[in-house]
Amino acid sequence: MIGIASGRPPRTAWRARARARIAYLEAELEHESARRVRGDRKALVEGMRGHLEKARAAADEDFGWRKPWSGSAAREGVCSNIRSAEVLLIQLVSDEEAAGRASEVMALVKDHMDADDPRRVRLALRLRPIISGDITPSDRDLMARALDAAYSHLDDELARVRSLRNILWAATFLVLFGVVSLALYGWFSPSSLSLCFSPGSGSSRDVDVVCPTAEHHIVQKPGEAKIDPSSKADPTDIVTIEIAGIAGAALTVIASLRRIRGTDSPYMLPLASAVLKLPTGALSAFLGLLLIRGAFVPGLSDLDTRAQVLAWAAAFGAAQHLVTRLVDDRAQMTLSEVGRTTDAVVDPERVAVKEGLPAPAATGSPNGAGPHDEPDGGAREKGEDGEPAPDGAPAHRRSGA
Structure with a gap:
């Protein structure tokens, strides 16, 4: 008896699906084990049993404190062992069952x-x-x-998704580290990264200083040195600007949801792409106001009110979408490449040229089926494009009609 189910309910949906698939394959293995097992079949049975035991162990494993970043490893272990067991099952089943599974294999x-x-x-x-x-x-x-080759290609496709997901999360943490570092530096040395402005005033003795967190109206006495706006900077100025930038970026995240489609990919790539926008919005808000304060934008130097400062911060935070939308496009393209169906090519001459084999004869069945040749000399059913339809599909479907 194999595959005693764990008494604990599955923690995630993919674990529940994996347990159901493992139970099905275990039932198939029990069915095949009941038949007379020859020496060569015994090795296949034991190999399949070993893969299923490893898959169940990976599905039931509790990683403890490593759980937040061990889900991908567990899923890879479960899926790889289940797929290996299915490959071995093809070699174990009877000829009738193998013929019934042929269409499923061809679809994959x-x-x-x-x-x-x-x-x-x-x-x-x-x-x-x-x-x-x-x-x-x-x-x-x-x-x-x-x-087995189809499953290997699927693993490669999912590996590209996982790699891009890891890159996006790494970029998110790096940008977040930069944002937090700027906030801490501005907290301990507010005048070094001042985002305060000094708009023009009608009186030479009146000086207005506009900062992200406060507005100051100062009346200078005659003979006093001109006040530096940086001296009025507050430790929370940069934090305030970054929060406004995050708010603007959050708006673009909501707007981008209309382009996100559901996916059966296990790595939540759209989520990683969306989260990257938030710290990027905070960083772009800070840099945008820094450029305005440095008179980098022609015709735009000093902001008159605190509300204008925060509004520009939110606008620059939303403007990060001009860059991160390229990341969104790359993520959607990577997801679309998983399981992308391609057109069937069944030209034996093309394969013969690629493999360096002699081209098949023009007469008779090109698949060497012999007894299954058609009465007209083995001519295969063809579509309008002249290509044979080996999987039994009607000619009008093979031609795309």
């Missing part, structure tokens, strides 16, 4: 393998004979290898 192969991959093309050429029951040991081996 089409989703994740290149159109001119030799394994995909060979499986497409042999799919009709396999489904009709004319399955050979080499066909079963081809199905197992093609399924």
Whole structure:
């Protein structure tokens, strides 16, 4: 007896799905184990049992204090062992069951393998004979290898998603570190990073100093030196500007939700892309006001009121979307590449050229099925584009009609 289910309820949805899949594969393994097990099949049975035990252990593992950053490792362990068990199951099932699973294998192969991959093309050429029951040991081996290759391509696609997710989170923490450092520096030395302005006044003795947290109206006595606006800077000025920038960035996050689509990818890439906007908005608000104070923008030097300072901070915080939207586009493109279906290519001559093999003969069935040749000499059903349809689809569907 294998696969005693854990008494604890699953902590996450993916663990619940994984347990259900493991239970199904364990039932399939019990069914196959009940049959007479030859020497070569015994190794496959033991290998599949080992993969399922590892998958269940990974699904039930409690990482303790490492739980917040160990979910990806657990999921990778579960998925990789489940996929390996499914590849072994293809080699264990009977010919009838293997023929029934051929279409499922072909669907996965089409989703994740290149159109001119030799394994995909060979499986497409042999799919009709396999489904009709004319399955050979080499066909079963081809199905197992093609399924394993499809899962490897899926792992590569998910690895790109995971890599981009890690890059976005690392960038978020780096920007956040810079924002916090600026706030701390401004707290302990407010005059060094002053964001106070001194707009013009109608009286030479009156000086107005506008800061993010306060407005000062100073009447100077005759002979006194002109007051430096930086002397009125408050330790909370930079924090206030960054908060206004975060508020502006949050508005763009809400606006960008209309472009986010649901995904079955396990790494929440859209969330990482959205969170990056918040510290970036705080940083862009600080830098924008610093440029205004330095008269970098022609015609815009001094702000007259505290409300104007905060409004410009919020505007610069929202302006970060001009940069981070490129990150959003990259994230959506990466997600769209996972499981992207490609057109079937079943031209045996093209495969022969790529592999350096002799091209198949013009007569007879190109898949070597022999008994399954058509009465007209093995001519295959073709679509309007002249390509054969090996997976049994009607010609009008193969042509895109």
